[in-house]
Amino acid sequence: MSSRARLKILSIAHPAVSRDAGRLRYYPLGRRDDLDVHLVVPAVWHQFGRDIVADPSDDPGITVHVMPIRLPKAGPMSWYLHFYPGLRKLIRELDPDVIHLWEEPWSVVAMQARLLKGRAAMVMEVDQNILKRLPPPFEFIRKQVLVNTDHVLSRSPDATAVVRARSYEGPVSSIGYGVDLTNFRPDVAPLLPPVERPAxxxxxxxxxxxxxxxxxxxxxxxxxxxxxxxxxxxxxxxxxxxxxxxxxxxxxxxxxxxxxxxxxxxxxxxxxxxxxxxxxxxxxxxxxxxxxxxxxxxxxxxxxxxxxxxxxxxxxxxxxxxxxxxxxxxxxxxxxxxxxxxxxxxxxxxxxxxxxxxxFTYEAVAKDLANACFAADARRRGR
The missing domain is CATH 3.40.50.2000 (Glycogen Phosphorylase B;)
Incomplete structure (x- = not known):
């Protein structure tokens, strides 16, 4: 990537199926002139007993690819078996600098990205904070994915300890969940005294x-x-x-x-x-x-x-x-x-x-994500 080229990021993220939740964290990235952001989300996502149909793909500043998935709700492993039949073609067409996964490292879609990523650096976002051995083949998948990951974005110190214990030796930075400040905001100026109540x-x-x-x-x-x-x-x-x-x-x-x-x-x-x-x-x-x-x-x-x-x-x-x-x-x-x-x-x-x-604003979370992707790209290129 030249000094003037935009960093091309392909993010694979089932939580971004909906605009009123996970997709909002990507909008600040779309306002940056140094990034070209592509987002892959499932056309239909099954969670908590219901099917969630993906919101339209006309999001500001980013390119959203709404794609069908296979094995969306496979028994006791829930969504960890899902994968995208069209991902190989998309990666070949885009030739991204970085592939970011908002998925757990033992998931089949993470292994799919690891096998198809080509020259791209890989960034994993992890939540799991309890160390336990997974049943076959998921322990194997986790190790293969982590060994081939260039940067980990961790939700907590405990989540970092888990990936360290499972063969990951690369850099780690933290990332939180963004808050929708259009809903969650104080009623009054923050420095006013609290309202007195009887209890x-x-x-x-x-x-x-x-x-x-x-x-x-x-x-x-x-x-x-x-x-x-x-x-x-x-x-x-x-x-x-x-x-x-x-x-x-x-x-x-x-x-x-x-x-x-x-x-x-x-x-x-x-x-x-x-x-x-x-x-x-x-x-x-x-x-x-x-x-x-x-x-x-x-x-x-x-x-x-x-x-x-x-x-x-x-x-x-x-x-x-x-x-x-x-x-x-x-x-x-x-x-x-x-x-x-x-x-x-x-x-x-x-x-x-x-x-x-x-x-924990969406802007802060987006900045953490972008910084990790730039670092992963630089590490992959040996800079």
Whole structure:
């Protein structure tokens, strides 16, 4: 590539099938005059029991290739077996400088890209943060893909440790998930004092499952001296058990439940809180990979009370507080301290907004992606 040529990137990313989610992170790349960005997405994607038809391909500044896939929902391996029959032809026609995969390295589509990439450098984006041996042939695929990867974009330090343990020796940089600031934003200027409420209001958005530690939050409320309320938005198999525990602890008047909402409704819910909680517990099968609701809350100026589980401390940064997993007394003590300290809340709220602005806007995520692609291209060319 000459000094004046644009870097041609081919990104393969099933999360970008929809414009209102993964595809938005590519738009800042389309505004750059040093990049020529092509995006491959499945024509139809099957996830969470439904088929998602790809949004149209007339996106600003980038070229979107909507392509059919094979094996979209293959038994217990879910989407990890899918591949694109037309990918060989597309790569030959485009001759990209870099192929970027927003797919896990053990997926068949990652192996397909590794075999077809030609002269292109390869950038892998990884989330998996629990080290475990995969069944054949996926362990073999992972090793082959990672050995032939020029740069890894990692969602967390734990995800980095996993690829290091599986033969990857090249450079790693971090990347987060972008936040849609058109929905998730504060109502007022970030440095205004928090609204005084009769009780300290904490809340949670997500699935109601045991791993999220919501029973720890209830136990902490029962222990706390400060008046505190909890609002839950979401659904899941633990709802009945949580309602029962609320009644047992005498918290019926202080805990509310509501179902899922649209993004604008979620944002309004978050803005009603003094702090969001995300108290994920680590198990053999669960370790928080990112926690998108952290950045959504922080984009609204709401600080986060998080556990030490997985990526939560790293994503939260200075925009909140961290307590040990499964430790209601520690959580109760924290609530009692910050519920009566508006200056601390204001400080953490400002830090939350800064954390998102610096790391988790779509522009910041796009910059991290572009920098990794330039670095991979330079490494492949020996510069």
């Amino acid at each position: 300290f209001r904490i809340g949670y958005v997500g699935r109601l499952v045991v791993e999220k530690g919501l029973d720890d939050a209830l136990d902490a409320m029962a222990r706390a001296k400060a008046p505190v309320t909890l609002a839950l938005m979401g659904e899941g198999p633990q709802e009945d058990a949580l309602r029962k525990r609320v009644a047992e602890l005498g918290l019926t008047d202080r805990v509310s439940f509501r179902g899922w909402g649209k993004p604008a409704e979620v944002a309004g819910f978050l803005r009603s809180l003094d702090a969001l909680i995300l108290l994920t517990r680590t198990t053999g099968a669960v370790k928080e990979q990112f926690g998108r609701v952290i950045t959504e809350a922080q984009a609204c100026g709401v600080p986060v009370i998080g556990s030490t589980g997985g990526a939560i401390p790293d994503v939260t940064g200075e925009g909140g507080w961290i307590v040990p997993e499964s430790d209601p007394p520690a959580l109760a003590a924290l609530i009692d301290r910050i519920a009566v300290d508006p200056a601390e809340l204001q400080k953490r709220s400002a830090a939350a907004l800064t954390n998102v602005a610096d790391r």
